[in-house]
Amino acid sequence: MGAAAAGRQCRSARGGGRAAAQKKLPAGGGRAFLGAMAFKHWPLVRDVRFAQKCGRYLRGARKRRPDLNWDEFLRIARHFKQDDMGSFPERGYLYQLASDAPVDAQVIEVGSWMGASTCFIAGGLKGPDAKVYAVDNFQGLSTCGEDAAWYNRHFRQLGSNSTLEIFRANFAALGFTGRSEPVVSDSLAAAEKLAAKRGTIDFVFIDGDHSYEACQADIAAWTPFVKRGGVIAFHDFGSRADGVTRAIFEETKAGRFAEIVGVAGTIIAFRM
Numbered sequence: 635m636g637a638a639a640a641g642r643q644c645r646s647a648r649g650g651g652r653a654a655a656q657k658k659l660p661a662g663g664g665r666a667f668l669g670a671m672a673f674k675h676w677p678l679v680r681d682v683r684f685a686q687k688c689g690r691y692l693r694g695a696r697k698r699r700p701d702l703n704w705d706e707f708l709r710i711a712r713h714f715k716q717d718d719m720g721s722f723p724e725r726g727y728l729y730q731l732a733s734d735a736p737v738d739a740q741v742i743e744v745g746s747w748m749g750a751s752t753c754f755i756a757g758g759l760k761g762p763d764a765k766v767y768a769v770d771n772f773q774g775l776s777t778c779g780e781d782a783a784w785y786n787r788h789f790r791q792l793g794s795n796s797t798l799e800i801f802r803a804n805f806a807a808l809g810f811t812g813r814s815e816p817v818v819s820d821s822l823a824a825a826e827k828l829a830a831k832r833g834t835i836d837f838v839f840i841d842g843d844h845s846y847e848a849c850q851a852d853i854a855a856w857t858p859f860v861k862r863g864g865v866i867a868f869h870d871f872g873s874r875a876d877g878v879t880r881a882i883f884e885e886t887k888a889g890r891f892a893e894i895v896g897v898a899g900t901i902i903a904f905r906m
């Protein structure tokens with residue numbers, strides 16, 4: 635998900651993510667208060683909207699990919715009912731990419747926040763040794779000014795400066811603990827720490843720092859980890875995070891990726 639200027643360019647298109655393991659806390663400030671009180675956040679309205687949107691998505695998904703376990707997807711989606719870091723098509727696509735990975739696949743995610751996308755990936759994996767390395771500073775540290783401000787607002791509401799415990803609680807609640815390994819680190823430092831895994835990873839998902847420079851650096855750092863024939867996917871392609879879009883375009887033109895695997899919402903996936 636460099637030194638970007640603060641502002642709209644690097645902000646990803648999303649609202650206030652909140653994982654199931656979080657307590658609902660009062661937001662600070664008048665606008666935040668009105669936002670939290672919005673009709674769509676009322677529990678009954680939220681549940682009806684969830685049932686409608688998820689049901690609609692699943693009807694199509696079950697037709698398109700009848701071979702996948704969509705009941706498991708639904709179980710994870712229910713857990714993250716209050717999280718809006720991604721749409722159903724995006725969550726479903728991550729689940730599909732993970733389901734299509736080989737048995738005991740090794741996955742790296744850069745930018746995990748509270749673990750919603752990570753859990754959709756973990757849920758699709760198969761085999762006792764399948765694993766997702768979840769790389770994140772878990773402190774919302776980002777060179778992307780608008781992102782950092784958004785994370786800071788969340789940390790103030792949480793009364794904490796880390797999402798690591800929430801990430802762990804979400805994994806435990808879904809029974810996925812054995813499938814994840816949080817790597818508490820800056821992305822590029824993690825790429826150095828995990829250097830021994832270069833060329834061994836089946837699937838990399840990048841959703842960390844959304845500035846142009848950082849996305850470019852992430853592509854350079856993480857593509858060497860993907861096995862030949864493996865997949866690398868990015869969130870926020872074509873979103874308001876136009877630095878991400880530009881970096882991916884440039885790398886595509888430069889022939890960094892072998893082919894496009896698919897697009898869903900703002901996720902784009904390539905084969906290496």
Ligand SMILES: C[S@@+](CC[C@H](N)C(=O)[O-])C[C@H]1O[C@@H](n2cnc3c(N)ncnc32)[C@H](O)[C@@H]1O
Nearest residue numbers: 635719745747750751770771774820821842843
């Ligand atoms: C948009 S959130 C990830 C959302 C998550 N993928 C999901 O869909 O639920 C981006 C995350 O990237 C992390 N991050 C940003 N820049 C980073 C960097 N340079 N190194 C490690 N993590 C970073 C932030 O801490 C934040 O948790």
